[in-house]
Amino acid sequence: MSEIPLTHILFVSTALFFIGMYGLFTRRNMITMLMAVELMLNSVNINFVAFNKYLFPENLDGVFFTIFIITIAAAEAAVAIAIIINLYRSHHSIDVEDATEMKW
């Protein structure tokens, strides 16, 4: 079985990153926006693991970094969801278009 070249994996991760960015900019539901951000962070994880395995297999910097990113992404999502729940209590909606009291 021939090995998958690194460029294929980088293509997937970069595509995932920009899909996440596109989702963040176009979606109006806060939970979906949060999912889009997670997509961006996961693309970074793929990058790290791929670089680590293909280019620098002698030490595990990239893999460790990935573990920390997963942990912090969970913490960030927890705080974000707490904020969204609190926002839902006062606005009765999780659509960002409804939370636009402050502008300019």
Add this chain to the structure above:
Amino acid sequence: MLNDFFILMKFELLPAVIFFVLLFIKVGTAELSNASIIRLANILLFINLVAGFFYNKDGGMFGDMFHTNALIVLQKSILNLGIFIVSLQAEAWLRTHKHVIEFYLLLLSSLMGMFFMISGANLLMFYLGLELATIPLAALANFDLEKRKSSEAAMKLIMSSAFSSGLLLFGISLMYGTTGTLGFAQLPALLNGSNLQVFAFVLLFAGFAFKISVVPFHLWTADVYEGAPVPVTSFLSVVSKGAFIFVFASVLYTVFKPLADTWYHMLFLLSVLTMVIGNLFALRQQNIKRMLAFSSIAQMGFILIGISGSSQAGTASAVYFVLVYVFTNLAAFGVVALVSAQTGKEDITDYKGFHATNPVLAWVLAIALFSLAGVPPTAGFFGKFFLIMAGAAKQNYWLITIAALNMIVSLYYYLNLVKALFMDANASPVPKITFGVYAKLAIVICIAGMVLSGLASVVYEYIYNLSTGF
């Protein structure tokens, strides 16, 4: 060895100890009143500030993940001073709040994150510190749970900071892919300016620019400042931004030194944009917190000029300006916090005739505004002067001219507020504000700092001798 551990990590360990003391009080059975908790927290933060000045040592730990030196100690002490003043000013708002201890817990964990970030000598350590510094801030922005604006501000902060850390991380991952290392010591030798590395650097730069709200990435700033409780706003605008500026300057000067040509042009473009747009938007604000938010965006543009000088004076002027900015901006936000806590008024028109009822606070606010505008006897003038001098060393006089013109524009909206304070008549001015010993102490520290750090040249010379450039 163990001794070294405690001395080198003193700045990180002390907030951790205070954190646990307060946490045990929270989970314990003792029912302490708000007043005694605030007194205890302020005393502990004061000890934290004073302890920073003794027994310091240079060195690294954890396989070069963590390093500290005299300049880093100074930077951390500036942040300690900032958090102490913020805590003094928060008293008026916290006095009747249900969750006093949580406020301090979040504040301290954010401070700890900033310290780890400043001391980090590895991209992993730096990223962990950065997240520890920003996630509690989002929770803090939502601290007035029942206010609609507060939760909107927190939502905007967490979404934009998650997005910016996504950009930053993608940059870090590409940097890792091209160099194979994450250590600040090994990176410079491996940077060769290839296209992929420049792309990675641009992403990293964008992540930083989000945190210090440089113009194309500033959109969250004004909304978060307006919605968050005033003490949190002052913490965000002074302590958090100060920490990111310290890291930004040192990372650009040491790690990304081989890409200096690239980042000089980026800094040039962004500082012009930041100053012009920050000032133009500040002109049209009606809410005083929003006006101060846009003015702080404009000040970031001046700091970028200083950093672009890439000399010893570049670092020194940026650190000095942050010190001055701590006193100046906290004086302004201190007055705004008192007025907001007691009357709920935050519009510029509410401040008309403020001098008639509150002469002391009006003078404090006026001195702070003059310092922000950069009028000579105050420290703000010297701060801007050194920044522009450092930038002028590159002999890019277009940049300096634009900066000088922007200072004139900024004078308009600062003086407009001063005019409202002293000259405009108002049928129903803000009633007489009473303020306690904490707020008095904060005001005295800020005024003394604004006057002395400008007039005493030893301050700048001390910072200059600690700084490095190339």
